[in-house]
Amino acid sequence: MSQAELAPAGTTTARLGPLWTLGILRSELTTTLRRWRTLALLGVLAAVPVLIGIAVRIETADGSPAGPGGGGAGPAFLSQVTNNGLFLVFASLAAVLPVFLPMAVGVIAGDSVAGEAGAGTLRYLLVAPAGRTRLLLAKYAATLVFCLIATLVVAASALAVGALLFPVDDLTTISGTRISFGEGLLRAVLVAVAVAASLIGFAALGLFVSTLTNSGIAAMAATVGVLITVQILDAIPQLSGISPYLFSHYWLSFSDLLREPFYWDEVLKNLELQALYAAVFGSAAWARFTAKDITA
Amino acid sequence: MAPNDSADTNGSAAQGTTGAGAGRRKAVRYIVPVAVAGVAAATIGLVPALASSGDPDLPKITAQELIEKIAASDTQQLSGTVKISTDLGIPSMGGLSGSFVPDGAGDKGSASADPQKKLTELASGTHTLRVAADGPDKQRLSILDDASEYSLIHNGDQVWAYDSKSNAVYHAEKEAGRSKERQSAPEGVPTTPKALAEQALKAADGTTSVTVDGTAQVAGRDAYRLVIKPEQSGSTIGSVTVAVDAENGVPLKFTLRPSSGGKAAVDAGFTTVDFGKPDASSFSFTPPKGAEVTEADEAEGHGNAEAEKAMGGLSAFEGMNVIGKGWNTVAEIKTPGGAALPSAEPGDVPAGAQQFLDALGDKVTGKFGSGTVFKTRLVNALMTDDGRVYVGAVTKDALVNAANQAG
Numbered sequence: 001m002s003q004a005e006l007a008p009a010g011t012t013t014a015r016l017g018p019l020w021t022l023g024i025l026r027s028e029l030t031t032t033l034r035r036w037r038t039l040a041l042l043g044v045l046a047a048v049p050v051l052i053g054i055a056v057r058i059e060t061a062d063g064s065p066a067g068p069g070g071g072g073a074g075p076a077f078l079s080q081v082t083n084n085g086l087f088l089v090f091a092s093l094a095a096v097l098p099v100f101l102p103m104a105v106g107v108i109a110g111d112s113v114a115g116e117a118g119a120g121t122l123r124y125l126l127v128a129p130a131g132r133t134r135l136l137l138a139k140y141a142a143t144l145v146f147c148l149i150a151t152l153v154v155a156a157s158a159l160a161v162g163a164l165l166f167p168v169d170d171l172t173t174i175s176g177t178r179i180s181f182g183e184g185l186l187r188a189v190l191v192a193v194a195v196a197a198s199l200i201g202f203a204a205l206g207l208f209v210s211t212l213t214n215s216g217i218a219a220m221a222a223t224v225g226v227l228i229t230v231q232i233l234d235a236i237p238q239l240s241g242i243s244p245y246l247f248s249h250y251w252l253s254f255s256d257l258l259r260e261p262f263y264w265d266e267v268l269k270n271l272e273l274q275a276l277y278a279a280v281f282g283s284a285a286w287a288r289f290t291a292k293d294i295t296a
Numbered sequence: 297m298a299p300n301d302s303a304d305t306n307g308s309a310a311q312g313t314t315g316a317g318a319g320r321r322k323a324v325r326y327i328v329p330v331a332v333a334g335v336a337a338a339t340i341g342l343v344p345a346l347a348s349s350g351d352p353d354l355p356k357i358t359a360q361e362l363i364e365k366i367a368a369s370d371t372q373q374l375s376g377t378v379k380i381s382t383d384l385g386i387p388s389m390g391g392l393s394g395s396f397v398p399d400g401a402g403d404k405g406s407a408s409a410d411p412q413k414k415l416t417e418l419a420s421g422t423h424t425l426r427v428a429a430d431g432p433d434k435q436r437l438s439i440l441d442d443a444s445e446y447s448l449i450h451n452g453d454q455v456w457a458y459d460s461k462s463n464a465v466y467h468a469e470k471e472a473g474r475s476k477e478r479q480s481a482p483e484g485v486p487t488t489p490k491a492l493a494e495q496a497l498k499a500a501d502g503t504t505s506v507t508v509d510g511t512a513q514v515a516g517r518d519a520y521r522l523v524i525k526p527e528q529s530g531s532t533i534g535s536v537t538v539a540v541d542a543e544n545g546v547p548l549k550f551t552l553r554p555s556s557g558g559k560a561a562v563d564a565g566f567t568t569v570d571f572g573k574p575d576a577s578s579f580s581f582t583p584p585k586g587a588e589v590t591e592a593d594e595a596e597g598h599g600n601a602e603a604e605k606a607m608g609g610l611s612a613f614e615g616m617n618v619i620g621k622g623w624n625t626v627a628e629i630k631t632p633g634g635a636a637l638p639s640a641e642p643g644d645v646p647a648g649a650q651q652f653l654d655a656l657g658d659k660v661t662g663k664f665g666s667g668t669v670f671k672t673r674l675v676n677a678l679m680t681d682d683g684r685v686y687v688g689a690v691t692k693d694a695l696v697n698a699a700n701q702a703g
Contacts, residue, residue: 079463175460175578
């Protein structure tokens with residue numbers, strides 16, 4: 001399909017209006033969420049809090065505090081889990097955020113365009129009078145919805161396991177002040193949204209990688225490879241000069257939402273950074289995808 | 297994959313003029329991401345430069361008037377965020393100190409939230425603190441760590457410390473005595489302003505220049521910069537700058553620069569500040585369920601034994617002389633029985649440790665004999681081979697001079 005054929009397609013969509021875009025998004029979402037691969041990913045994510053919860057429960061069965069040596073080591077918030085099941089939500093999110101969660105997003109984002117191209121279905125998608133820009137936007141939106149769903153799956157599973165295995169009560173913020181359980185739940189939702197928003201930039205990067213190749217596997221591997229590389233770069237102290245610009249640098253800033261009062265500085269920095277990544281790699285993906293020759 | 301890759305080039309070559317146009321249009325699209333990245337980079341580079349250039353325009357004021365302003369300040373309520381960066385140039389021992397000095401995380405015996413331990417962490421690196429104060433009875437200081445927080449709360453006669461990382465609580469009643477030193481938690485609000493001003497002016501006498509050096513914006517507030525510089529040479533302290541709020545005289549930023557130049561040794565200032573009444577709930581604390589609570593009395597019993605041991609060791613020193621005055625004050629300490637650096641008896645120390653000690657210090661000789669100088673960016677110490685120690689915030693040469701005069 002060449003540029004010349006695309007132009008009339010664009011004019012058709014203008015008449016169809018925004019509902020049409022929602023239609024593509026809906027079909028994108030159902031296709032993505034119905035895949036066995038997606039369901040398996042969500043299943044693995046839901047299993048993480050179960051594992052952590054059972055491990056902490058067994059370790060503290062004799063009354064000893066969680067974590068080696070009286071707490072401190074291991075994922076954040078682990079030492080509070082035994083006293084309040086709600087903390088399992090935060091501990092689980094802190095545990096899945098560095099690797100599992102972005103890996104799942106990388107698989108979905110990397111597969112979004114390249115997978116269709118590899119399977120030979122991309123050209124049929126483009127036959128629909130939606131235009132490439134809209135299709136790309138719908139793909140990106142579907143990926144972002146998956147980010148939110150994945151985060152909420154982890155949070156919900158953690159909340160269920162936490163309520164089952166540990167007492168659930170009023171919450172002590174990490175600043176030492178007390179808030180009611182209802183407000184604690186509200187904070188958990190806020191934290192989940194913040195975690196999902198942390199993945200906006202990485203999802204755009206995955207989408208860009210996905211437009212570069214026609215092999216879904218290659219795109220997923222490259223996206224996850226970038227993730228691991230960036231995490232390593234962020235951990236090297238000699239490279240601290242560049243680390244504030246790495247998309248994963250402020251990921252753990254969601255814990256600032258558990259302070260009293262909120263400490264917004266790093267959360268906002270994280271959102272700015274994610275928006276920047278989304279703008280740069282989103283537009284790069286657009287530049288690549290709208291100019292690409294689709295042969296498969 | 298291969299057919300698609302070649303199709304790109306084949307297509308534009310075969311289509312001739314229209315193909316070349318399409319190719320150019322394709323390339324033009326990539327300008328968008330490049331432009332976005334460029335604008336972002338320019339913003340990151342320019343915004344701090346623009347923000348720092350806007351020094352506020354304030355009426356001229358003398359140093360005397362500014363110190364009076366500080367003295368007259370009666371601000372009792374404030375809350376804000378403080379950033380502290382310290383670079384004292386203490387030889388970094390990296391993993392060594394990590395494995396030998398038990399900190400909060402590594403301490404297996406007692407996961408206590410003892411404030412003494414925690415506050416020493418502030419002596420190096422960059423930390424973000426939150427402070428809140430409401431009169432002399434209610435103060436709060438929190439150290440913000442990654443995914444955890446250390447809070448010190450003083451409310452009436454109760455002092456609580458909570459470490460969210462280890463879920464440990466430290467509790468003291470005011471009668472316990474040690475709470476007094478913690479009362480000074482909120483920096484920026486001098487408890488006796490008058491005394492502070494008088495003391496500052498007296499200390500400045502003859503040895504120090506105190507000037508007002510322009511204005512600055514600190515935490516969004518207009519401030520005067522009070523610069524204190526030693527007039528004598530030989531001090532390692534280059535200058536001390538205090539940014540004072542132009543409106544209510546509260547010190548907002550404190551910067552200590554070493555005379556050797558480079559990064560500030562201590563840089564502590566508000567990044568946000570609010571002089572309204574802080575939320576009452578921030579001063580209340582109930583230990584969370586399951587937290588390990590250490591009472592000050594227990595900790596004290598433990599600590600006292602240690603302190604007594606340390607005091608016993610100290611009293612063995614024959615005495616402390618003070619040499620010089622003002623900024624160039626050097627303390628002379630005679631160690632008991634003339635016991636000196638391990639270098640005096642090389643047989644006692646493993647060769648590795650000897651090398652390690654030598655690497656830390658510089659060998660010097662003078663009228664006093666010979667010794668080793670241990671240097672940090674602010675405080676230097678000379679340990680002579682016959683067991684005297686000279687310590688001061690002075691340069692190596694000044695230290696040797698002091699030792700020569702004393703010896």
